[in-house]
Amino acid sequence: MVRKRFPDTHCSVARALNDVGDWWSLLVVKEAMLGTRRFVDFQQNLGIARNILCDRLARLLENGVLIKQDVGEHGTRYEYRLTEKGRDLFTVVTALRQWSDRWNGESDGPELVDRANGEPVRTVTVQSSDGRALDVRSVVYRDSSETDSAAG
Amino acid sequence: MVRKRFPDTHCSVARALNDVGDWWSLLVVKEAMLGTRRFVDFQQNLGIARNILCDRLARLLENGVLIKQDVGEHGTRYEYRLTEKGRDLFTVVTALRQWSDRWNGESDGPELVDRANGEPVRTVTVQSSDGRALDVRSVVYRDSSETDSAAG
DNA sequence: TGGGTACGGTTTCGAAACGCAACCGAATTG
DNA sequence: CAATTCGGTTGCGTTTCGAAACCGTACCCA
Numbered sequence: 549m550v551r552k553r554f555p556d557t558h559c560s561v562a563r564a565l566n567d568v569g570d571w572w573s574l575l576v577v578k579e580a581m582l583g584t585r586r587f588v589d590f591q592q593n594l595g596i597a598r599n600i601l602c603d604r605l606a607r608l609l610e611n612g613v614l615i616k617q618d619v620g621e622h623g624t625r626y627e628y629r630l631t632e633k634g635r636d637l638f639t640v641v642t643a644l645r646q647w648s649d650r651w652n653g654e655s656d657g658p659e660l661v662d663r664a665n666g667e668p669v670r671t672v673t674v675q676s677s678d679g680r681a682l683d684v685r686s687v688v689y690r691d692s693s694e695t696d697s698a699a700g
Numbered sequence: 701m702v703r704k705r706f707p708d709t710h711c712s713v714a715r716a717l718n719d720v721g722d723w724w725s726l727l728v729v730k731e732a733m734l735g736t737r738r739f740v741d742f743q744q745n746l747g748i749a750r751n752i753l754c755d756r757l758a759r760l761l762e763n764g765v766l767i768k769q770d771v772g773e774h775g776t777r778y779e780y781r782l783t784e785k786g787r788d789l790f791t792v793v794t795a796l797r798q799w800s801d802r803w804n805g806e807s808d809g810p811e812l813v814d815r816a817n818g819e820p821v822r823t824v825t826v827q828s829s830d831g832r833a834l835d836v837r838s839v840v841y842r843d844s845s846e847t848d849s850a851a852g
Numbered sequence: 853t854g855g856g857t858a859c860g861g862t863t864t865c866g867a868a869a870c871g872c873a874a875c876c877g878a879a880t881t882g
Numbered sequence: 883c884a885a886t887t888c889g890g891t892t893g894c895g896t897t898t899c900g901a902a903a904c905c906g907t908a909c910c911c912a
Contacts, residue, residue: 560807561730561793564800571721571899578713581836587860597900602861612803623908624859630836633803638836640799641713642826643792648716651764651785655712658841667829669839674794674812677819684733684782684790687821689810723870739889749871754890775879776888 567611568637572596572604577613577634578641582658585627613637643672719763720789724748724756729765729786730793734810737779765789795824 557563568574575594584590591601605628608614613634617627642660649655660669673681709715720726727746736742743753757780760766765786769779794812801807812821825833 558807558809559727559730560797560800560804560809562727563804563807564796565723565726567800567804569723569726571717574717574721575711575714578711582841588858591860597902598861599863599901600899603898620908623857623910624861624906625908626860635836636799636802639824639826640792640795643795643824644716645712647788647792648712648719650788652712652715652719655710655715657710657712658843661840661842662828662834663838663840664828666840666842669834670827670829670831672791672795672824672826674791674824675822676814676816677822679822682814682821684787686815688813688815688818689734690813690818691810740887743889749873750890751872751892752870755869772879775881775886776877776890778889 567613568608568640570604572600573608573613574637574641574644576601576604576608577630577637580614580628580630580634581638581641585629587626587628590628608634639672642669646671719765720760720792722756724752725760725765726789726793726796728753728756728760729782729789732766732780732782732786733790733793737781739778739780742780760786791824794821798823 568577572594575596576590579590579593584593587601587605590596590605591598594601596604605614605616608628609616611633612631614628615631617629619625619627645660661667662669674683674687676682720729724746727748728742731742731745736745739753739757742748742757743750746753748756757766757768760780761768763785764783766780767783769781771777771779797812813819814821826835826839828834
């Protein structure tokens, strides 16, 4: 049950999408970031079909985004938890969330605040070496062999 | 040809994925950020099937991520260009690219540098109101009605 | 000891999406 | 007039998805 993918592509973005590029994977990761750890909770909170959830969890395990722990307190219990690699998707998920809020209107979902002081987090941006916010037109994709390709 | 989606979900991430959540959409956007504008170039550079490209372009037009311009210089010519909404995905694409490079190894793809001084861009992070880098465990998803839900 | 329930799946099957290749119409080139 | 380019569209077979049913294990309770 493996979609045709591009494991050996030269493109980093495509390789990232190999791991989390389909519809549900990133939602599973986002749900895990909200604290969800158990199969049934993922299934109910996301409204995902069981077999699809099974497949996505397995793939995220393979890709090292999640780990599976047996916590056999009451019957068969497993916990799916984010690895360091999975937690590192926080930036991606947050950027995506903010983008959606900017362009598709604010959601009534939870607000993301700094645990230390309760203040909202900043808008995620790409920054230059000295901290200026950069948009796509203020950068260049420079190949190692050639210098070209205006972006935008 | 419309997959079951969640246009009225309360989740911002899911709503973002409605626009760019399938396998090819974000790759089309990324390709556009590299300067690609014409149908055949998208098709060849991405290796995408024509009908799928057609569908994705149409959807990205609908969603306001791309615009289509008739540039009838030599026969039938159109250009697909990013809108402001589309260009605003730069942060997401860059965060995804950096994540992939961190965890799946460096690619031999182009390097992203500041057009102004040629220096590489910073690692994209979520920042607190005073500029500290935040990971998923140092934030809280605070609902408007309740305060809960440790993240991680 | 036996029934009920929760959990974590797997199986089945129809529907949708995908990938490939062939075809198409308009315009440009030769 | 034929050949080519561009931007698609159409058919068709394969893959994936989604919903619901089913399954095995481990508890709970009596």
